[in-house]
Amino acid sequence: MQSKIQNPGHxxxxxxxxxRSLGEAKWILLIWLGSFVWTLVYCGYFGYQSVNPETLETVxxxxxxxxxxxxxxxxxxxxxxxxxxxxxxHDEPLTTQLNVSVNEAxxxxxxxxx
Amino acid sequence: xxxxxxxxxxxFVLYTVAVFLLAMLSNRVAKGKxxxxxxxxxxxxxxxxxxxxxxAATNASGGSFMGFPALIYTHxxxxxxxxxxxxxxxxxxxxxxxxxxxxxxxxxxxxxIPEVLRARFESPVTGLVATLLLIFFMFFxxxxxxxxxxxxxxxxxxxxxxxxxxVSGVGNLVSNVPWVNQAExxxxxxxxxxxxxxxxxxxxxGFRAVVWTDVMQGIVMFVGxxxxxxxxxxxxxxxxxxxxxLAEMTPPEHGVxxxxxxxxxxxxxxxxxxxxxxxxxxxxxxxxxxxxxxGAELSPEVELLRLTTEADERRARALISNKAFDRVxxxxxxxxxxxxxxxxxxPGVYLTNPGPSASSSLGFLAxxxxxxxxxxxxxxxxxxPSNLVRLLSFKDTRTLRYxxxxxxxYYAVIYFSLVVVFCCARVLLPGMEIDPDRTMPDxxxxxxxxxxxPWLAGILVAAPFAAVMSSVDSFLLVVSSAVVxxxxxxxxxxxxxxxxxxxxxxxxxxxxxxxxxxxVLNPPRYLQDLIVFATGGLAACFLIPLVLALYxxxxxxxxxxxxxxxxxxxxxxxxxxxxxSEGEFRAFEFLGxxxxxxxxxxxxxxSCALVMLGPKPHSIHVKRFFGNSARS
Numbered sequence: 001m002q003s004k005i006q007n008p009g010h011x012x013x014x015x016x017x018x019x020r021s022l023g024e025a026k027w028i029l030l031i032w033l034g035s036f037v038w039t040l041v042y043c044g045y046f047g048y049q050s051v052n053p054e055t056l057e058t059v060x061x062x063x064x065x066x067x068x069x070x071x072x073x074x075x076x077x078x079x080x081x082x083x084x085x086x087x088x089x090h091d092e093p094l095t096t097q098l099n100v101s102v103n104e105a106x107x108x109x110x111x112x113x114x
Numbered sequence: 115x116x117x118x119x120x121x122x123x124x125x126f127v128l129y130t131v132a133v134f135l136l137a138m139l140s141n142r143v144a145k146g147k148x149x150x151x152x153x154x155x156x157x158x159x160x161x162x163x164x165x166x167x168x169x170a171a172t173n174a175s176g177g178s179f180m181g182f183p184a185l186i187y188t189h190x191x192x193x194x195x196x197x198x199x200x201x202x203x204x205x206x207x208x209x210x211x212x213x214x215x216x217x218x219x220x221x222x223x224x225x226x227i228p229e230v231l232r233a234r235f236e237s238p239v240t241g242l243v244a245t246l247l248l249i250f251f252m253f254f255x256x257x258x259x260x261x262x263x264x265x266x267x268x269x270x271x272x273x274x275x276x277x278x279x280x281v282s283g284v285g286n287l288v289s290n291v292p293w294v295n296q297a298e299x300x301x302x303x304x305x306x307x308x309x310x311x312x313x314x315x316x317x318x319x320g321f322r323a324v325v326w327t328d329v330m331q332g333i334v335m336f337v338g339x340x341x342x343x344x345x346x347x348x349x350x351x352x353x354x355x356x357x358x359x360l361a362e363m364t365p366p367e368h369g370v371x372x373x374x375x376x377x378x379x380x381x382x383x384x385x386x387x388x389x390x391x392x393x394x395x396x397x398x399x400x401x402x403x404x405x406x407x408x409g410a411e412l413s414p415e416v417e418l419l420r421l422t423t424e425a426d427e428r429r430a431r432a433l434i435s436n437k438a439f440d441r442v443x444x445x446x447x448x449x450x451x452x453x454x455x456x457x458x459x460x461p462g463v464y465l466t467n468p469g470p471s472a473s474s475s476l477g478f479l480a481x482x483x484x485x486x487x488x489x490x491x492x493x494x495x496x497x498x499p500s501n502l503v504r505l506l507s508f509k510d511t512r513t514l515r516y517x518x519x520x521x522x523x524y525y526a527v528i529y530f531s532l533v534v535v536f537c538c539a540r541v542l543l544p545g546m547e548i549d550p551d552r553t554m555p556d557x558x559x560x561x562x563x564x565x566x567x568p569w570l571a572g573i574l575v576a577a578p579f580a581a582v583m584s585s586v587d588s589f590l591l592v593v594s595s596a597v598v599x600x601x602x603x604x605x606x607x608x609x610x611x612x613x614x615x616x617x618x619x620x621x622x623x624x625x626x627x628x629x630x631x632x633x634v635l636n637p638p639r640y641l642q643d644l645i646v647f648a649t650g651g652l653a654a655c656f657l658i659p660l661v662l663a664l665y666x667x668x669x670x671x672x673x674x675x676x677x678x679x680x681x682x683x684x685x686x687x688x689x690x691x692x693x694x695s696e697g698e699f700r701a702f703e704f705l706g707x708x709x710x711x712x713x714x715x716x717x718x719x720x721s722c723a724l725v726m727l728g729p730k731p732h733s734i735h736v737k738r739f740f741g742n743s744a745r746s
Contacts, residue, residue: 018740021214022665028209032202036488039198043467044481047195051462053361061353062534063191063465070194074201074530078522081205085518089209091511094217 017092024089031084035077042069122270122555123277125572129334129579130311136326137319144322149616150603153320154225154595155507158216160325165508166517167332168325168584169208170524172500174335175259175585178532179578180266183557184550186536189471189478190360190464194533196479199491204521206492212505212514214664218739219506226592227499227656228600230506234663234739235671238604243675245600247655247682248499249593254648256589256626261634263312263582264305270555270575271304296636305631308583313627316587317620321507324587331580336528338577341570343531345561346538356538357465359425363540365457365470366547367420368401371449373413375406382408385416388548389440390430396420397427398446401548412447419548420451422459426544433543438560464540486708494649494710497657500588503595554578594623643699647689650701654681654713662721667736673724680720685713 047065059067144152151157160168186193215230222233228248232241271277277300285299294302315323350356373391375383383406391398401417421427433439456477457463457470464470467484468477479487495501508514539546539557546553558574598619603610610618659677662669685701688709692702701709 016741017217018214018665021211024213025210025665028205032206032492035202039195039201040485040488043195043198043484048467048481050460051361051465053358053461056358056361056462056465058354058357061355061357062194063357065466066191066194070198071530074198074526077201077205078526081202081522082519084205085209085515085522089213089511089515089518091515092213092217094213094220094510 020090020092024084027084027088031077031080034080035073038073038076039069042073120274120276121559121568121572122575123274125576126267126270126579128572129576132330133311133315133327133583134318136330137315137323140319140322140326144320149612150599150619151223151225152322153616153619154591154599155503156320156322156325158220158507159509160507160513161509162513162516162520164325164329165504165513166520166524168328168507168588169501169504169517170204170521171328171332171335171580171584172504172588173203173207173495173498174528174581175262177262177581178528179335179554179581180262180269180551182532183536183539183554186533187539187546187553188550189469190540191357191533191537192467192469192477192479193536194530195467195484196487197491197529197533198484199488200525200529203492203495204518204525207495207501208505208514208518208521210496211502211661211664212508213511215502215505215660216508216514218664221739225506226595226599227502227660228596229604231660231663231674232600232604235674236735237671237674240671240674241600241604243678244656245596245604247678248596248652251648251651251655252499252589252593252596253630254644255652256586256593257630257633258645258648259582259586259589260305260309260630263308263586264301264634265551266578266582267304267308268298268300269552270578271300272552277303293632294635302635305634308586309627309631312583312586312590313624316590316627317623321591324591325507327587328584331584332524334573334580335577336524338574338580339528339531339535342535342558342561342574345565346535346542346557349561349564350538350541353534353538356541359541360464360537361462362425363423363464364459364461365454365463365472366422366426366545367451367453367458368472368547369418369420369449369451370415371418372415372447373400373404373406373444374447375411375444378409378411379406380408382406383442383444385413385442385444386440388545389442390434390545391442391444391446392431393446396422397430397545398449399545399548400442406444413444417548418446418449419545420449421544429541430544438563464537480706482703482706483708486703486711490708490710493657493714494653497653497655497660498649499592499652499656500585502656502660503588503592590623590627593626594619597622597626646700647685650710650713651682651685654685654710654717657681658714658717658721662725666725667740668725668731669721670725670728670731672728673721676724677717677721681713681717684716685709688712 043065047069051063057064062071147157218224218234219230222230224230224233228241228244231244232238281300281303284303288294288299288302297305315327347353373385385400385404385406387400387403389400391400399419401419404413404416406413421430430439434441454470454472455475456468468479471478508517536553539553543553543557543560546556555575558571562568562571562574598615602618603615655678658681659674662677663674688701688704689699692698692700695702703709704712
């Protein structure tokens, strides 16, 4: 999880970028899932109860379900996003040229595995 | 509540001048660069601030500063859960495909999303289908945003004396012009001013001007919200105090009634929209302008709003005695009152879910809807072409990483602050349910007057201008690029000269803008629903095919076409089902879930089926985009 620029120039690196981007996308979906589960489970349980003004509980001035179910995960998700942007996303060259063209190719073999 | 000054108008003029200056500057910078790449994508050269703020501002359309505040005011703290998906929106919408799509676009010299798909599969058919679907959905979106621009200015300028005199002159001028005379004069003036301003700076400065103005607009929005947060918390006595007062509140009652003057007058009595009537027992607000004719005692039927909370009434009486609200000396002859379907007479309903609702017995935010929105916001944003095209414009991956940080902080501050501000607005300004879209400008006026700094209202009301302009300019350019780059250069004249393409790009941008302007002079009845239709449709159409095209080696052109059509057809089918069963132009929520989720299922199934059943891609083609070493 360290940002580092790779040298541009050949097919292997294009493949590396795809693999790394895909790996990063999986982590991002995991962060999304974490925030989804926290927010929806907490708010689903505590955020749908009727409120009695006499016994209302607040945290930092907001209803407690908003603080624990929305504000806290929002802050944590933002911190996770920032940490991921700094440490989790690799710097890569984006300008590698395509050096194989279908039009030029004589190989018309179809992809048979994967 | 209007302040009777020209604050909003002066702000708008200053703001527009600043926008034009930026457009002129960007036009100078663009000189000497290749036209098409510069006009539609700013030569892919944007750094952190430009990229981050254009992304943030384009996403935050006029709805963020007019519709969203109105929803918070009407339904309370429930909106914090409704908008919670935004906590992960920057990361998902920028990082899942950002790096990869930028790489593919650079490799193939693609400037638009259909061009990326066309180049990825070397398939003109895929590009054509993407272009046609994009133009189809984007047109509804563009038209709706033009209308929103006109409406927002109408709302903000409502109390400006200069504006009113211009409106009256224009009203007389166009009274005999067919089609044009169907528009309200105030809306017509605002729409023309707004449209001309946007078209001129987009044509003159292209994508770079759009991005630079987005940066300014993004800063204006941020400063406006922060100022508003500080003033609101100060005037309401802190968030704790506001929440406790909110806990006592119960939803108002809407009604229709007849007003009676205590004596017959020789002249008509004009009762403005928003005026208050004290019937001895309750405070009632008039929801539309009405007159008691000369020599008569009774008014025609008029829409009314009745407060049901003692604390609300105390606050309204205090505002009336401070001359912040108007009061009229008439009585209510008769009225029929209607309680909210959910939350009537329930103290505490503004503090919890599902939140009060005037029309639904399930409340505002049922749990299924909360789940749907948490999925909808980040993933629908990922599939929006106006966002996707921005992912083609950042200059390197470091820019992308730092932009994710910037937008994450920006959205956390902006959206959570808006929820706090407009929950407090319920306490500060009772009775805004007569016209919730006015909550933002009225609160700005109220706060700055209360702070003894009325001039500051100009900065606060600039935020909605900024929001809607930053969205419209982007949509205008996306539609223009689809016509010029994808249709003309892609299918008609691939080798057209730069001079010709430049002339055509300007002409198309002006034509699309003017066509949208003429179309929304008399907008169709279901326009608001068309926005929802277009937003969901665009994301349903592009998200899955694009993600698979970028990451799946086995993805084929026919699978991409099937994915686009599968998402679109599911979207259209659910909308048709909704219209058939509910009689409204709104997609059916199968199993209580947002239709967008079913659209994605339709798109995924169609794409995967074609990958499994259709011809496999050439290995040489796969190698070209995925290299030798990696499997994905």
